[in-house]
Amino acid sequence: EESQSRPSRMPDKGSTALMRATALASLVGFLSVGVTALPKMPSTLTCPNMTILDVGIANAETALRNVSTPNAAACCAACMATPRCTAWTWHPESGFEQLVCWLMPAPAAPHGAPKSVVSGVPPPPPPPPPPPPLPPLPPPQKSPALGYLPNLVFVLTDDQDITQDSMMAMPKTRALYGLDVGGKGCVGLGRCFSMARAYVVTPICCPSRSAYLSGKYTHNHRTLQNSQTQGCASDFWVRSIEPRAYPAYLAAAGYRTAFFGKYLNAYGTNPSSPMSHVPPGWHKWVGLRGNSAYYGYELSIDGTTETHGSDYATDYLTDVLKNRSVAWLNEELPAAGGPVLTVVHTPSPHRPAIPAPQYMNSFANLTAPRTPSWNHISGDKHKWLSTLVPMDDNLTQYSDHLWRRRLRSLQSVDDLVAAQFEAVEAANALDKTVFVYTSDHGYHSGQWGVAYCKMLPYEEDVRIPMYIRIPGNGGPGSGAAANIVSSPVLNIDLAPSFLDMAGYSDPEMDGQSFIPLLGQPNEKSVAKSRTFLIEYWPLVTKDEDVQVTRSGVDGWCTDPDVLRKDCPILPVVVDSVNNTWACLHTVSASADTVFCIFWDGTGWDMTFPRDPALANFVEYYDLSSDAWQLSNAINGTDPATRGAYVSQLEQLMHCNGTANCNPFPTHYQ
8 A cells, every 4th residue: 555645735825815806806896697716826846765664545535536547657657647735655565456556635644553654744633622512401491382381292204305395295294284185184182383384404314314303504513414524424523513402402491302213314323422322402312323224224222222124013113113102192281280392204206215015016107206306408407417427228217116115105204194193193192282394495306406315405306395283273274274384494394393392592503493384374475584594515425527427226126117137227316525505595576596605526524614715606596487497597697796696695604593593584573
């Protein structure tokens, strides 16, 4: 194994300031959609002499990228041609599938006894001391928003869309939340609300789940991606954010609390958040290790690991979560003598979206909705998306196949929701129970020519289903159909809303309680005002111009709708490090606009300043005239408007706390 460092190519502070001023003027003064990237610093560096160093196998999560090179000299040359690469490591040992060249943002640390040492590489600084533990929470400081402490039943699905009608697979849930025309709705049983403009602030699993729990924007809870090295279930999260998440508040208010399902993607996989860790506030804990699974997984049962196999009767995770959460409700509702919080995070419909056996053949012959953006390739989109080509027949068949599996897996969630409702009803607790149903983000199934995934700034990925059912007879939401709430609601609003019901408020949360909206008359045709941020960080393990591909499997050869023998393993482009962006969404009586800036090709990582002046592409959409965001309308905006958008976006990108993150007029004021 050979390794070498190289000198830094970072500009000095003076040139950085000049670049920023020049770039900001360029950003505000866009005259066309195509925006030229900032010029890169010229490099006259040559490949230095190679030094052999025994550093062990490089960690993929700390590398910029890996490539296959025939020798160490070519690896070194690849590092010299890669922005931000300061060290390279080449692995020629036998046992590797290929000769792997790791390109790293810092030299690899020596492992064992080095054969020689790379000169000029300073040792890493010692880690900072851990912060002191947070003080105990005070008792509730105000009256509960509903006048009493209600039971709360909260179901969060994984990757469920709203723009492609995934709720069609869930008739029981639709009926319980009053979503069907001509149905009974909530008549005599409660008040139902459909949050028609519900959004997540980051469309990927761990950051979005962290936002739900904390009520904070991603730049504040610092869970930037799904790995522990990027903040998911990290030491900072465990020490500084988890103790002030909504479960801790509700437990302090007197709730009996239980969690079932997928918590955070890196939970149980790292020393900061091992399987023995039960997050603050939970009296009952059934937490999934790692990412969504259906069979062959591990659960932390109050800190003790329980292993599951492949038997549907005992191991199918959605049913396990249903059975255990219902057993909890059956036991706690009659006996608790106080409010009960029951939270279930299902794996469905996340890939591989394995259906229960009884639903394996549902929705035969259906194809994913051919929305206007389906397989739509546009050159006016940001870098990696504009370089795609339309899906061919193979990818289209695979995308449709996965869409059917997603619907099939949701049928078991439908059973779960109905079983929980029946348990609450059997305990005579419907008159004091709030039900909430939503998803961690949306999804696309062929839109923009991408066979599946999330992580884009468009409505398919950032909008979510969100339904709320509260006790009461009469008033908004008590009729045959759910009350349509068109005011924008964010996933960071859920924690403040739960706190509001429990008699708490936390000004350090970035969201706002949506409880005031539930007392308003049907506002289907009324546009309310809110300006909010949606942001996305890239995969820091890759470098610029690298597309992230995954193999299309997921029962591809066993789907009864796929009448073919070859069943190819398909490379599916789902992301790129160029997919780094922040968007300003403005909703008012006269506007419904999205203004997004991108850092394309900058090789961004967690140390790169997310400065609007360094952005090199912009997209703008007026959803009132282009609901599917087909045409980038940045050419039609004037410099003053663009300047105002940039100013507001920059303010929200650095905001912190309820007041600071909601500085513009909202429906709550």
